[in-house]
Amino acid sequence: MNKPLRRVAVFCGLLVIALLVRVNWIQFVEADELRNHEDNRRVAIERYAHPRGNIIVGDKAITGSAETSGSDFRYKRTYKDGPLWAPVTGYASQAFGANQLEALNDGILTGNDDRLFFNRTIDMITGKDKKGGNVVTTLDANVQKAAFEGLGDRKGAVAAIDPETGAILGLASSPSYDPSSFAGNSDKDSENWVALNKDKDKPMLNRALRETYPPGSTFKVVTAAAALESGEYDMDEPTGAPETYKLPLSTNTLGNEVKNVCEDATLREALQWSCNSVYAMISDKVGNEGMIEMSEKFGFGNSELDTPVRAAESIYPEMDRPQNAMGGIGQASNRATPLQMAMVASAVANDGELMKPYMVEKLVAPNLNDIEVTQPQTLSEPLSGENAQKMQQMMETVVNEGTGSNARIDGATVGGKTGTAQHGIDNRDLPYAWFISYAKDPDSDKQIAVAVVVEDASANRDDISGGGVAAPIAKSVMEAGLGR
Amino acid sequence: MSSSHTSTISSVAAPSRRNTELAMLVFAVLIPVFAYVNVGLAKEDTVPAGVLGYAAGLGCLAAVAHLVVRKFAPYSDPLLLPIATLLNGLGLVLIWRLDQEPSLTTPALGGPMAPGQLMWSAVGVGLFVVVLLFLKDHRVLQRYTYISMAAALILLIMPMVPGLGANVNGARIWIRIPGLGSLQPGEFAKIVIAVFFAGYLMVKRDALALASRRFMGLYLPRGRDLGPILVIWGLSLMILVFETDLGTSLLFFGLFVIMLYVATERTSWIVFGLLLSALGAVSVASFNSHIGDRVDNWLNPLARSPVNDGVTETAQAMYSFGSGGLFGSGLGQGFSRLIGGIATKSDYILATVGEELGLTGLMAIVVLYGLLIERGMRTALAARDPFGKLLAVGLSGAFALQCFVVAGGVTALIPLTGMTMPFLAQGGSSVIANWALIAILLRISDTARRPAPAPAPSPDAEMTQVVRT
Numbered sequence: 001m002n003k004p005l006r007r008v009a010v011f012c013g014l015l016v017i018a019l020l021v022r023v024n025w026i027q028f029v030e031a032d033e034l035r036n037h038e039d040n041r042r043v044a045i046e047r048y049a050h051p052r053g054n055i056i057v058g059d060k061a062i063t064g065s066a067e068t069s070g071s072d073f074r075y076k077r078t079y080k081d082g083p084l085w086a087p088v089t090g091y092a093s094q095a096f097g098a099n100q101l102e103a104l105n106d107g108i109l110t111g112n113d114d115r116l117f118f119n120r121t122i123d124m125i126t127g128k129d130k131k132g133g134n135v136v137t138t139l140d141a142n143v144q145k146a147a148f149e150g151l152g153d154r155k156g157a158v159a160a161i162d163p164e165t166g167a168i169l170g171l172a173s174s175p176s177y178d179p180s181s182f183a184g185n186s187d188k189d190s191e192n193w194v195a196l197n198k199d200k201d202k203p204m205l206n207r208a209l210r211e212t213y214p215p216g217s218t219f220k221v222v223t224a225a226a227a228l229e230s231g232e233y234d235m236d237e238p239t240g241a242p243e244t245y246k247l248p249l250s251t252n253t254l255g256n257e258v259k260n261v262c263e264d265a266t267l268r269e270a271l272q273w274s275c276n277s278v279y280a281m282i283s284d285k286v287g288n289e290g291m292i293e294m295s296e297k298f299g300f301g302n303s304e305l306d307t308p309v310r311a312a313e314s315i316y317p318e319m320d321r322p323q324n325a326m327g328g329i330g331q332a333s334n335r336a337t338p339l340q341m342a343m344v345a346s347a348v349a350n351d352g353e354l355m356k357p358y359m360v361e362k363l364v365a366p367n368l369n370d371i372e373v374t375q376p377q378t379l380s381e382p383l384s385g386e387n388a389q390k391m392q393q394m395m396e397t398v399v400n401e402g403t404g405s406n407a408r409i410d411g412a413t414v415g416g417k418t419g420t421a422q423h424g425i426d427n428r429d430l431p432y433a434w435f436i437s438y439a440k441d442p443d444s445d446k447q448i449a450v451a452v453v454v455e456d457a458s459a460n461r462d463d464i465s466g467g468g469v470a471a472p473i474a475k476s477v478m479e480a481g482l483g484r
Numbered sequence: 485m486s487s488s489h490t491s492t493i494s495s496v497a498a499p500s501r502r503n504t505e506l507a508m509l510v511f512a513v514l515i516p517v518f519a520y521v522n523v524g525l526a527k528e529d530t531v532p533a534g535v536l537g538y539a540a541g542l543g544c545l546a547a548v549a550h551l552v553v554r555k556f557a558p559y560s561d562p563l564l565l566p567i568a569t570l571l572n573g574l575g576l577v578l579i580w581r582l583d584q585e586p587s588l589t590t591p592a593l594g595g596p597m598a599p600g601q602l603m604w605s606a607v608g609v610g611l612f613v614v615v616l617l618f619l620k621d622h623r624v625l626q627r628y629t630y631i632s633m634a635a636a637l638i639l640l641i642m643p644m645v646p647g648l649g650a651n652v653n654g655a656r657i658w659i660r661i662p663g664l665g666s667l668q669p670g671e672f673a674k675i676v677i678a679v680f681f682a683g684y685l686m687v688k689r690d691a692l693a694l695a696s697r698r699f700m701g702l703y704l705p706r707g708r709d710l711g712p713i714l715v716i717w718g719l720s721l722m723i724l725v726f727e728t729d730l731g732t733s734l735l736f737f738g739l740f741v742i743m744l745y746v747a748t749e750r751t752s753w754i755v756f757g758l759l760l761s762a763l764g765a766v767s768v769a770s771f772n773s774h775i776g777d778r779v780d781n782w783l784n785p786l787a788r789s790p791v792n793d794g795v796t797e798t799a800q801a802m803y804s805f806g807s808g809g810l811f812g813s814g815l816g817q818g819f820s821r822l823i824g825g826i827a828t829k830s831d832y833i834l835a836t837v838g839e840e841l842g843l844t845g846l847m848a849i850v851v852l853y854g855l856l857i858e859r860g861m862r863t864a865l866a867a868r869d870p871f872g873k874l875l876a877v878g879l880s881g882a883f884a885l886q887c888f889v890v891a892g893g894v895t896a897l898i899p900l901t902g903m904t905m906p907f908l909a910q911g912g913s914s915v916i917a918n919w920a921l922i923a924i925l926l927r928i929s930d931t932a933r934r935p936a937p938a939p940a941p942s943p944d945a946e947m948t949q950v951v952r953t
Binding site for chain 2 (some may be wrong): 001002003004005006007008009012013015016018019020022023024026027028030031032033034035037039040041042045
């Protein structure tokens with residue numbers, strides 16, 4: 001009986017070995033996948049088991065952590081001035097996950113990032129509780145406040161950039177929301193979350209980065225740049241445009257808001273009085289391909305513009321001739337985010353060099369060592385330096401003597417462009433009021449480029465113009481940026 | 485390793501190894517006691533108040549068991565008792581640790597389980613002592629072959645009796661005894677049926693092995709010899725269908741095939757066994773939704789439950805193992821409570837081991853089971869009588885199958901079945917029955933390794949003595 005006995009012993013040994021192989025497979029080979037599986041609640045428990053690192057503006061944290069009880073999650077996120085900063089921070093909720101900076105820098109904020117391994121090990125050895133690192137943003141609290149307060153109760157957004165580096169100084173969206181209101185996982189948090197998601201004003205939409213609008217007349221800056229770069233036009237030479245422009249291959253005509261100044265106007269005069277006829281004609285002359293090329297140099301058509309929060313793609317699409325002519329004055333299928341239009345102004349202000357916008361200055365470890373510092377990067381050079389200076393003169397004329405006079409700041413150089421974008425079928429809906437501008441302070445060398453959009457700005461459409469509604473907001477944002 | 489000391493009859497005494505056993509028992513008691521302190525420090529930052537009582541309790545059980553073995557089974561295998569003690573002690577710690585989770589210790593789930601388990605362990609060691617005291621020679625059990633069969637049948641059918649049986653978690657393997665609580669008769673049936681098989685096969689082995697016709701290269705036994713096998717196959721299928729207990733039916737059928745193979749030395753029995761079990765498993769899996777669900781769960785362990793879109797227990801167990809990783813989170817610092825339900829302390833206790841002790845700890849536990857099984861096999865090899873051999877291989881084979889089926893099920897190596905991990909898992913019947921099983925194995929190994937009585941001095945020897953000058 002010993003021979004079959006030995007075989008049975010071997011068989012039982014094989015069963016044990018099969019178990020050993022299996023546990024090695026799941027606990028070693030598959031462990032990472034299982035550990036980080038989205039259904040594994042330990043991921044969320046661990047995320048909220050320690051105070052989270054903070055998002056910092058200037059020297060002050062705009063986030064915090066509060067201890068909670070009664071659930072698996074020990075700490076919950078708190079926000080100071082939540083609605084003001086929500087477009088920057090995004091949210092981190094025990095029940096509803098995280099987005100934007102909170103999600104993108106989760107590893108640093110929770111302390112789980114590989115680059116914090118050394119810190120974690122030291123803390124483990126010295127018996128300290130695990131701590132998260134901080135995210136230091138490029139934002140300027142005064143700029144942000146000016147933008148948010150400027151928007152007030154109106155729907156809209158503001159994006160402000162430092163033209164020299166691309167650092168984002170302000171990013172406001174209205175109406176906004178308080179991420180604290182659903183940071184926990186109580187019934188109240190859940191109600192708030194549902195209400196916010198149902199709200200038809202979409203308070204959780206980050207309008208500055210994630211919403212595209214027809215840019216209206218502010219896009220004429222791009223068309224003017226295309227005209228200058230083509231070499232066919234110069235700033236102070238007559239363009240030969242008619243007072244009323246008949247769209248090519250169409251019976252529709254295009255008139256101007258300000259009468260009797262646009263016929264045969266120069267580029268500068270046409271920008272000063274926002275002449276539709278001149279820029280529609282130029283857009284047609286440059287052609288759809290040329291317009292696409294120029295707008296892409298300014299950042300249109302970039303589907304991976306990460307600040308690191310990804311901005312929605314702005315598009316100047318392929319269009320037929322009449323549509324392309326309309327596209328040149330910011331209508332038709334031309335769409336841009338407020339950030340994109342701020343980039344246009346910043347490229348002009350920065351002598352033709354477009355810097356990549358970013359909002360995270362650096363990531364720091366709990367012991368305040370820098371882990372990663374963002375270096376400014378050039379995205380493209382849409383304009384030659386010479387043409388950029390001409391564009392600056394033109395945009396400064398708009399503010400000093402044209403439709404943008406509401407943005408004038410004493411003692412500073414301000415260039416801008418107004419815009420009123422029609423939208424809705426047969427333009428039935430209220431138009432969007434736009435204003436893009438830059439300001440330079442010759443004394444302090446400070447610079448700022450701003451784009452403002454206000455939706456449904458006023459009930460009276462005839463009075464609506466970017467100069468009336470959006471320019472004052474841009475003015476206060478620029479003043480804050482220049483430190484005035 | 486030389487087997488001359490253990491498997492051949494010799495009048496030279498093999499070393500009894502009782503002191504080795506004692507030294508290892510010290511570890512088997514100390515390790516769980518340290519684990520107990522560890523849980524307390526992890527959960528409450530203090531040494532738990534119950535540690536002295538726990539250490540004393542486990543130490544007493546080990547000491548009593550050791551003294552009885554030293555006195556009544558002095559030549560028995562020195563590894564079986566320490567391994568069983570260590571597993572039982574660790575099981576108690578793990579159950580106590582899970583008792584600390586409020587969500588697992590609600591009155592609806594029966595409250596804390598560790599005190600009850602300690603009491604059942606004491607009863608188990610008591611039965612261990614009784615077996616060693618009264619079972620002087622395992623061959624006595626041969627007399628009870630057919631009584632064992634009847635007893636096994638009664639034990640297996642009990643849960644199906646209306647009013648006595650209870651349906652727990654979709655499996656009908658429990659009986660309720662008023663005032664005493666629930667009992668899993670299958671655990672005891674495992675031992676009784678091994679006794680019956682050993683007795684029956686010892687008598688019939690020649691008939692089964694030799695009186696057969698050759699058919700397609702296989703030896704087909706005569707119908708009257710084959711009968712009991714078909715009866716067992718039918719019975720295990722019935723357990724599967726009526727008690728929906730895949731594990732127990734697999735256990736009994738596997739046990740019988742192994743013992744038949746060892747008794748007859750005919751490979752054809754294995755082929756028959758595999759064919760019949762495959763046939764049974766496939767047909768039941770396709771008709772029975774409970775078993776079918778388990779197969780689905782096994783094939784897609786991480787899929788969400790089709791019923792409520794929740795995370796299934798199988799998936800939760802997988803996450804436990806994955807989160808444990810190589811070294812585990814440390815005792816008391818895992819989240820086994822997420823597995824939830826009533827099986828965390830019994831069927832799923834290995835998931836807690838995996839999460840809190842890591843791959844290292846889980847492998848150590850598996851190796852301990854492997855060692856226990858192979859010591860049982862070694863006892864079978866060493867046994868001098870066929871009944872002892874068959875009984876030892878049956879008991880350790882059943883133990884091995886049970887360990888494999890539970891551990892394989894929890895780690896999703898095979899479909900999950902509701903059985904308890906011997907010694908480790910919470911469950912009174914299981915711990916008592918397994919202590920009895922260890923006692924019988926110890927008795928067989930004691931008989932096997934006991935030196936033959938010295939030959940009586942033969943008068944002839946005197947006469948042929950060489951006379952030296």
